[in-house]
Amino acid sequence: MADVTLFVNGNVRRIETGPDESLLSVLRNKLGLTGTKYGCGEGQCGACTVLIDGLSVRSCLMPAATAANKKITTIEGLSPNGNLHPLQQAFLDEEAFQCGYCTPGMIMSAHSLLSANPNPTEEQIVQQMNGNVCRCGTYPRIVAAIHRASAAGGKKQ
Ligand code: FES
Ligand code: FES
Numbered sequence: 001m002a003d004v005t006l007f008v009n010g011n012v013r014r015i016e017t018g019p020d021e022s023l024l025s026v027l028r029n030k031l032g033l034t035g036t037k038y039g040c041g042e043g044q045c046g047a048c049t050v051l052i053d054g055l056s057v058r059s060c061l062m063p064a065a066t067a068a069n070k071k072i073t074t075i076e077g078l079s080p081n082g083n084l085h086p087l088q089q090a091f092l093d094e095e096a097f098q099c100g101y102c103t104p105g106m107i108m109s110a111h112s113l114l115s116a117n118p119n120p121t122e123e124q125i126v127q128q129m130n131g132n133v134c135r136c137g138t139y140p141r142i143v144a145a146i147h148r149a150s151a152a153g154g155k156k157q
Helices: 023-030 086-093 103-116 121-128 139-152
Strands: 002-008 011-017 049-052 055-058 071-073
Touching: 011 023, 011 055, 011 086, 049 103, 055 103, 086 103, 103 139, 121 139
Parallel strands: 002 071
Antiparallel strands: 002 011, 049 055, 049 071
């Protein structure tokens, strides 16, 4: 076990972790940030997506210690004062979910895209979101939500 410092949603968090513990496990089980979901645990579904220094990462595959001293953003970090991020608002407005289990990972992947490319084409959205699985099949609405967030300035924050 080692002491590791994480910067999560603008806060400094010190945790004890071993080499085999994933960032997803630490976020959910040690820091109580349960917005990030466990889906497959194998990097295949995207439910566990968070941002590390602004880029989308599958937190189920990343050892927590590897994220030390990097800027980690989870879905909770997008609305620190209770004001929804444009992407969250767009997902609501487009009703881009059914059960909602995939939604945090979808939004974090979309955030990474809009940060790099504020006005993506449909093809670019589909390409970016390709690794995020929605078992409820809300893909067309998710694409529409990302277009809506893009128009509303979803790259902000
Ligand atoms: S839980 Fe991480 S990709 Fe599925
Ligand atoms: S809304 Fe249910 S898995 Fe996507």
